[in-house]
Amino acid sequence: MHTITANHILDVKEKLKDYDDFTFSIDFNGNPILLIEKKIDNYYRHEVLHYLRGGPIYFQVPEVSDWYSFAQPIDDNWLLVNARNDFYTNNATIYDRSGNVIRSFALGDAVQDIQTTSNSKIWVSYFDQSDGGELNCFDRNGSLNFDFVDFVIDNNRELPFITDCYAMNVTSHYTSVYYYYEFPLVRLKENGEYEIYHDIPIKGSHAFAINDSEVLFANDYDRKPEVYLFSLLDRKLKKYTIQDKMGNIINYEYAIGRGNKLFLVKNTNMYVVDITEFSCK
Incomplete structure (x- = not known):
């Protein structure tokens, strides 16, 4: 068994003492974002912490009547999104x-993930309870710029439709998705072209890091503390166990992929591994 040593970058335990719940996300530059939530009577209080190199930047969200599931930067502002909505x-x-x-605007129901870009595009993936969305891209005003269903039809249905978008990774060059039920990996380019990789040997992964030739998948349906490095060129697959700098196995609970980095979350701790630091070769 091969091993990878992950770098520990955050422990947010102290910050959560006065809050009920939290979620992590990653911005377009690979910086962690912490969204924390507390219910007070019939309202929800949220705070966003953006962990930049010079230290965290805090944003206090005004009290709202429903909770937020995602936080992402957009322009010099903050986009807050609830995963669920109804028609109205x-x-x-x-x-x-x-x-x-x-x-404010609607992004559709059953949002799986939100990732914004440096030029203020809002990429949205959906899980299988969605009201018609599979993968969409909106501008900063909430106008729809890209609809995956239309894209599949326009390309003569050469791509399979998405039933449940398990994982999305958005960079400045392309947007990659991995989805149920065939679990292909599809890379959408800015110029409207795409690449599709069928028969991915990993089923049920919920996050991945990616570069030009390789993909690092988080754990699959078995949920073992492992990651899987897959070559898009020669289809070689290598399995790794994740450990910390003390050599302890990291039984991470979930992961977030952004660009060539895979961020691993265990309890209130976040670790990161960079796909460029190892290879299938």
Whole structure:
């Protein structure tokens, strides 16, 4: 069994003492974002911590009547999104840094993941309870710029439709998705072209890191403390166990992929491994 040593980058335990729940995400530059939540009477209080190199930046979200599931930077502002909505409900709100609402709009129900880009595109993936969305891209005003269903039809159905988008990884060059039920890996390029890789030997992974020639998948349906490095060129597969710098196995609970980095979460701790630091060769 091969091993990878992950770098420990965060422990947010102390910050969570006065809050009920939290979620992690990653921005387009690979910086962690912590969204924390506390219910007070009939309202929800949220705080966003953006962990930049110079230290965390705090954003206090005004109290709202429903909870937020995702936080992502957009322009110089913050996009907060609830994973669920109904036909009449906006589930996305953009706040300025002072907490003022700039605009609200609907991104659809059953949101699996949100990843924004440096030029303010909002990529949204959906799980299998969605009301029609599979993978969409919106602009900063909430206008739909890309619909995966239309894209499949426009390309003569050469791509399989998405039933449940298990994992998404958005970079400045392309957006990659891995989805049920055939579990292909599809890389969408800015110019409208795409690459598809069939028969991926990993089933049920929920996150991946990617570069030009390799993909590092988080654990699959077995949920073992492992990751899987797959070559897109020669289809070689190598399995790794993740350990910390003391040599202890990291039984991570879930992962987040952004660019060539895979972020691993265990309890209140976050670790990171970089796909460029090892190879299938």
